[in-house]
Amino acid sequence: MELRISKRPTLYRSKYLLPIIKEPVENGAIIATEGLIIDSGPYKQVKKGFIGEEVDLGHSLLLPALVNAHTHIELSAFKWRLSPTSSFVSWIKKLIRLRQEITPEEYIKSARLGLKEMWQAGIGLIGDHGNTGLSVPLLKDSPFRAVFFREVIDFQGRTNLKEFLKDQLSDPKVVLSLAPHAPYTVSPILMQAIKKWTQKYRLPFSLHVAESPEEVEFLLHGKGPIKELLKERGQWPSSFVAPGLRPVFYLDRLEILDENTICVHLTQASSQELALLAKRKAKPCLCPRSNTFLGVGFPQVEEMLALGLEPCLGTDSLASNDYLSIFAEIAALKQYFPALSPDILLKMATWWGAKALKQKDMGYIDKGAIADLLILPAEGEKLEHILEELVTKPPQQIGRLYG
Ligand SMILES: [Zn+2]
Numbered sequence: 001m002e003l004r005i006s007k008r009p010t011l012y013r014s015k016y017l018l019p020i021i022k023e024p025v026e027n028g029a030i031i032a033t034e035g036l037i038i039d040s041g042p043y044k045q046v047k048k049g050f051i052g053e054e055v056d057l058g059h060s061l062l063l064p065a066l067v068n069a070h071t072h073i074e075l076s077a078f079k080w081r082l083s084p085t086s087s088f089v090s091w092i093k094k095l096i097r098l099r100q101e102i103t104p105e106e107y108i109k110s111a112r113l114g115l116k117e118m119w120q121a122g123i124g125l126i127g128d129h130g131n132t133g134l135s136v137p138l139l140k141d142s143p144f145r146a147v148f149f150r151e152v153i154d155f156q157g158r159t160n161l162k163e164f165l166k167d168q169l170s171d172p173k174v175v176l177s178l179a180p181h182a183p184y185t186v187s188p189i190l191m192q193a194i195k196k197w198t199q200k201y202r203l204p205f206s207l208h209v210a211e212s213p214e215e216v217e218f219l220l221h222g223k224g225p226i227k228e229l230l231k232e233r234g235q236w237p238s239s240f241v242a243p244g245l246r247p248v249f250y251l252d253r254l255e256i257l258d259e260n261t262i263c264v265h266l267t268q269a270s271s272q273e274l275a276l277l278a279k280r281k282a283k284p285c286l287c288p289r290s291n292t293f294l295g296v297g298f299p300q301v302e303e304m305l306a307l308g309l310e311p312c313l314g315t316d317s318l319a320s321n322d323y324l325s326i327f328a329e330i331a332a333l334k335q336y337f338p339a340l341s342p343d344i345l346l347k348m349a350t351w352w353g354a355k356a357l358k359q360k361d362m363g364y365i366d367k368g369a370i371a372d373l374l375i376l377p378a379e380g381e382k383l384e385h386i387l388e389e390l391v392t393k394p395p396q397q398i399g400r401l402y403g
Helices: 043-047 073-078 088-099 104-120 135-140 188-200 213-221 225-232 247-253 271-280 288-293 301-306 326-336 342-349 351-356 383-392
Strands: 002-004 010-017 025-033 036-042 053-056 060-064 066-071 123-130 145-152 174-180 205-209 261-265 283-286 372-377 399-402
Touching: 010 043, 025 043, 036 043, 060 383, 066 104, 066 261, 066 326, 066 351, 073 088, 073 104, 073 123, 073 135, 088 213, 088 225, 104 123, 104 135, 123 135, 123 351, 135 145, 135 174, 174 188, 188 205, 205 247, 213 225, 213 247, 247 261, 247 271, 271 301, 283 351, 288 326, 326 342, 326 383, 342 351, 342 383
Parallel strands: 002 399, 010 053, 010 060, 066 123, 123 145, 145 174, 174 205, 205 261, 261 283
Antiparallel strands: 010 025, 025 036, 060 372, 372 399
16 A cells, blocks of 8 residues: 555544654554644544544554665665675675676666665665765655765775765755775775764764674784785775774774764674763664674674664665565564564664664654654554564565655
């Protein structure tokens, strides 16, 4: 079911309403118009004094569209082309090699299919990393909201950001920002320059951090398969001295950790590193199914939550995942950490993702929020059971109410 929100104020009633930032409502309703929610809450309260059209969504659960806070739409052509591995660097090498073999037409066609997959999986807001920018016009032409992070890879630090930023323009639907790929592929000075630029324009800053044991080895000791890879790629600066620090401590020394920094993966982050991230109010972004694909371990989610961190979720790309579904990421986390409650898992998949991407009118249902909602069947006795099922198994039918 796909419903477009009418231009005239319309009331939508559902058996359950999941505002995320407030308690769930039984027999709830929203009033929306022109793509915005103008009222929400218990049906009787919302209905009072309202004289417009009313749509009854029956036995359904209304919740905000999900946030995929980290993906690479431009890598969608890699679907099924790479196999799960236990060697992170050999996966990168295969990815680099295959990248040359795919035609520009295939990249665009697959990116469109990737977007369609995300729409069908109930995603409404995307944090997209890309080196080429091919996804930007596709995003502008889609019903999604997005932050596109133009990703820099340059360990020699030769990129002239002014040149790089020539064509950057902001759009209300697609915000453009910059991102260094990772601490081992971007020089420290360049990472700091990118951070300064994002601070100047109050944009989110995002990078892959503490993703693999190889990354930790490289930053601590300056050796291992990542050093070899950089040498092979002609990206090895002879003057480089390893910082001798674990990834999060290294980023902190560069002063790039703050509440606008999204740290993607963190599978290798130690308890001390997580405590530092909490102190800096940085935003972890977890991609559990990609981590499993690459055999790099799982992030310490329960420890993050106990420290007050607000992790969000990402699928990463189809080069390290088989499906761009945040419901599938939720189910993977639930399987690994059964004690995680539906309340927390759904916050990670919505509100915390929107906050990390600095899109403060998305990821929840309340007056003033963007009306981008999911309609799920709510057959069952108790909401508690419906939600438990929802976070255990991705739903088959995902309806949308948007405008
Ligand atoms: Zn990624």
